[in-house]
Amino acid sequence: MQQGQTVSVPSASAAIDRTSALSILARCDELAAHSTLPGGLIKRVYLSNEHRAVNALAAQWMIEAGMRTWQDAAGNQCGRLEGRTPGLPALLLGSHLDTVPSAGRYDGILGVLIGIAAVDRIHASGTELPFALEVVAFGDEEGTRFGRALLGSRALAGTFDRDWLDLSDADGISLSDAYRAFGLDPENLGDAARGSDDLIGYLEAHIEQGPYLEEADQALGIVSSIAGARRFAITVTGKAGHSGTPFDRRHDALAGASEIVTLIERTARDAGLIATVGHLDVFPNAVNVIPGRVELSLDLRAEFDTERDAVFERLSTIMTEICHSRGLTLDIRQTHNAPAVACSPGLREAIAVGIAATGQKDAQLLLSRAGHDGMAVGDLTEIAMLFIRCRGGVSHHPDEHVTAADVASATDAFESAVLSLAGATL
Numbered sequence: 001m002q003q004g005q006t007v008s009v010p011s012a013s014a015a016i017d018r019t020s021a022l023s024i025l026a027r028c029d030e031l032a033a034h035s036t037l038p039g040g041l042i043k044r045v046y047l048s049n050e051h052r053a054v055n056a057l058a059a060q061w062m063i064e065a066g067m068r069t070w071q072d073a074a075g076n077q078c079g080r081l082e083g084r085t086p087g088l089p090a091l092l093l094g095s096h097l098d099t100v101p102s103a104g105r106y107d108g109i110l111g112v113l114i115g116i117a118a119v120d121r122i123h124a125s126g127t128e129l130p131f132a133l134e135v136v137a138f139g140d141e142e143g144t145r146f147g148r149a150l151l152g153s154r155a156l157a158g159t160f161d162r163d164w165l166d167l168s169d170a171d172g173i174s175l176s177d178a179y180r181a182f183g184l185d186p187e188n189l190g191d192a193a194r195g196s197d198d199l200i201g202y203l204e205a206h207i208e209q210g211p212y213l214e215e216a217d218q219a220l221g222i223v224s225s226i227a228g229a230r231r232f233a234i235t236v237t238g239k240a241g242h243s244g245t246p247f248d249r250r251h252d253a254l255a256g257a258s259e260i261v262t263l264i265e266r267t268a269r270d271a272g273l274i275a276t277v278g279h280l281d282v283f284p285n286a287v288n289v290i291p292g293r294v295e296l297s298l299d300l301r302a303e304f305d306t307e308r309d310a311v312f313e314r315l316s317t318i319m320t321e322i323c324h325s326r327g328l329t330l331d332i333r334q335t336h337n338a339p340a341v342a343c344s345p346g347l348r349e350a351i352a353v354g355i356a357a358t359g360q361k362d363a364q365l366l367l368s369r370a371g372h373d374g375m376a377v378g379d380l381t382e383i384a385m386l387f388i389r390c391r392g393g394v395s396h397h398p399d400e401h402v403t404a405a406d407v408a409s410a411t412d413a414f415e416s417a418v419l420s421l422a423g424a425t426l
């Protein structure tokens, strides 16, 4: 199929077929086959051969949907359908094609395919919008390869820090060299940055990665905001010694760290936000030696940054008291700080109109506790997100699952949201 051809009845019916839920799910399966793991497990990281392969597939589907395509300077696959006149500012529709190890097949991927399907339908219907539509398939959201998330969307937002070029993967390959191996010049990364004047906003469809839609027996929801996360590396230092040492002479770093872990859970729970200690290293980690040092992580998330920061201050004070009472020293180093990003009221309303058009009576407002590309794009333009029910709230796991009926509703809602923004008659 050629770009820009006149809309005809056959192409409209082909578009209807291509954008059905079963076709979208079949495309998810096709993308899932591009993996570095054996046995049907999925792992696809930034700037890999598998990344190249899924970009090519996405580009092909974008072209079928009537878009002009290009891969940007950061390896994000992009496609554009012009509006009523060429060169109008664009509404971005996007998500990501990279995955965590042993991933599901819908996190990110489904959002890209729903974006392409929405453009396909609008193109096939011959509707001319007062803005251009662009789909962006981000190359890196998860941060699996280089340990830093949102590399693709930060490049698009113009907030890519050139120090990150020195990050290296598990094989010691630097991000800079990975760009070159992918056929991109890291000197040109700035070309991926978009100007806010060229955009009217960003919409993303994504699986919920939580249980609330399923609990409410609803297919779709509206994201209120994406939680801001702060991460810390905490070190508790005591004194290693023989396990025969009496209690009153011990400075047991693990006993102190254990108090800290349960304190973090209790304090966060009472404050109504989320905290996780997901990593713990004990030194020297021997059966007959009192632990002399413990390193642990803290990941703290909330809808509002002020609330999160207040809880951190409280935790910090109590952690200091625990360590002081046990004769331990405490070191807390912040490793990550991303502010919460609120979804724009206007774009949220468009998502609500889209959901209502599917016949769903109520739509919940949901906080996204997981990070998304929208966090980075939010530095550039207004954002909003549509959440899709996923079975058991399971994500980042091969059991990740969505139903065809929910994918059909999500695609209808997303298309309607775009048309409602255009002020078009549904």
Ligand SMILES: [Zn+2]
Binding pocket: 096, 107, 108, 141, 206, 372
């Ligand atoms: Zn995702």
